[in-house]
Amino acid sequence: MVAPAVEAWTLPAGHAELDRMLAASTALASEAELLDAVRSAEALRCRLAALDAAVIAEVERRGLAGKHSQKTTKALLRSVLRIHPADAANRVKAALAVGPRQAMTGEPLPARFPQVAAALAAGAVNPEHARTITDCIDTLPDGVRERAHDHVEALLLREAAESDPGVVRQLGQQVHTHLDPDGRLPGDRTSQRDRGLDLRVRADGSSVLHGDLTPEATERLRTLLDAITHPRTLDPDTSTTDTAAESAAGAGGTAAGALDDEGMVTPPRASGPVRDTRSASQRRHDGFLQLLRLLQANAATPTGGGVHTTVVLTLPAEDWLAGTGVARTGHGDLISTAEAIQWAGGNPNVLGVALDSLHGILAYSERSRCFHEQQRLAMLARDGGCTFPDCDAPIAYLEADHITPWIVTGRTCVDDGHLVCVFHHR
Structure with a gap:
């Protein structure tokens, strides 16, 4: 017999009611009735978001992701619901903010944002309102947030009852300015908590970089960029390489110069001095690229998945x-x-790998216990990444695994090995 709580979550009555509503015709409805229907549909959507948060919070609490061979609840939702990773991440974040909680001893606890949770469950605010309010409060300095949490939550909810999320966000920015006018309140823990670096990759392989850097990371990056990106006049009669001002060639084509044997950029030849016409932003980009090249050329860089840091x-x-x-x-x-x-x-460094029609690697084996770098690169060419279904772990997270245990075969070869990420290997 299905437990009442679980039966409620399956929403049989709710689905039946939605079926009835979807079957109803709107052709004969008056304008006032249509507007009421729009408002009712929006309220229902908001209430369903509250239900979604409650269910996902319970999934997270029980650790169902690991039981279903997924690394995180976000990955589990992405697989089960067939949704975009960003949508899955937002749902998990909402669940942790407005979903119910439970103490280690078992007693129920209120949501981290109880007022927002109640408003969402009542259909008074939408998920974007809720995300805007919780983000505003979460980004307040630690001491201020502890003291002003309830007041700011109530203030922003009152605005949300009358305005769209954009207006609520503006009010939240005013709250920040009022509570921390010079941005100097307890900053160390705030910068540590908010630190992050995100890379949104476009379809053509280029990307948008966004980050919140700590003061130390900011200072170190600015110091390196200052040294490597300052504009200068290139003298084509000199034989030295201008370390980074010419690194635009590495991203911009052969007209700006060619790469030498060490991956540096050789200035182009011309009849006179070549003026650096790049913008400051372009110089920072090219300097950052050059820093990455120099870092990768350093033998002290770490290995990823058993392979030296390699593009x-x-x-x-x-x-x-x-x-x-x-x-x-x-x-x-x-x-x-x-x-x-x-x-x-x-x-x-070119590695040739002969593959048969089934993408098997032909006649390539070793007797060492661990897979060496060439073998790992060969398997990377064949497998393309983690061989666990639907796993998109990057190279640095991959480990080489014997399909048949080495203790049985006594050999380490690519035709009896495959790549798996750290999580799925474990």
Whole structure:
């Protein structure tokens, strides 16, 4: 017999009522009735968001993700609901903010934002209102947030009852300015709590970088960029490489110069001095690219998944020779072969891997206990990433695994190995 609480979550009566509502015709409704229906539908959508938060909070509390071979609740929702990762992340965040909680001893606890939770459950505010309010309070300095939490929550909810989320966000910014006018209130813990770096990758492999850096990370990055990005006049008669001002060539094409054997950019030849015409923002981008090149060339960089820090580009040998087709990056993006050759520079480390029609690697084996770097790169060319279904873990999280235990075969070879991420390997 189904427990009443679980039966309520399956919403049989709710689905039946929605079926009745969807079957109803709106053609004969008056304008006033249509507007009432729009408001009722919105209130229902908001209340369903509160139900969604309650269910996801319970999924998180029980640790169902791990029981279903998923790393996080976000990954579980993405798989089960077939939703975008960003949507899954927002739902988990909402569940932790307005969903019910439980103490370690078992007694129920109110939501972190009880007033917002109640308003959402009543259909008085929508999920975007709720996210705007919780984000505003969460980003207040620690001491201020503890003292002003209830008051700010109530203030923003009153505004949400009359205004859209954009207006509520503006009021939240005014609250920040009022409570922390110079932005100097207990900043150490706030910057540590809010630190982060996000990379939103576009379809063509380029990206939008956004981050909240701690004071130390900011100072170190600014110091390095100051040294490597200042504009200068390039003298084509000199043989030295201008360390980073010319690094635009690495991202901008052969007209700006070519890569030398160490991955640096050689200035172009011209009849006179070449003026650096890049904007300050472009110089920072090119300097950042050069810093990444220098870092990767440093032998002290860490290994990822048993392979020295390496940009992995996979493409057919004939395309490499002809300069045609596309290459696949280690993160699964596609770039043109011409661009891949440019990335590789003048001294690439090329590993040839012969694959059969079933993508098996032909005649490639070793007797060592652990897979070495060449084997891992070969398996990366074949597997493309973690072999667990629907896992998109990047290269740095991959581990080489024996399909048949080494203690049984006594051999370590790519035809009896595969790549799995740390989570699924465990």
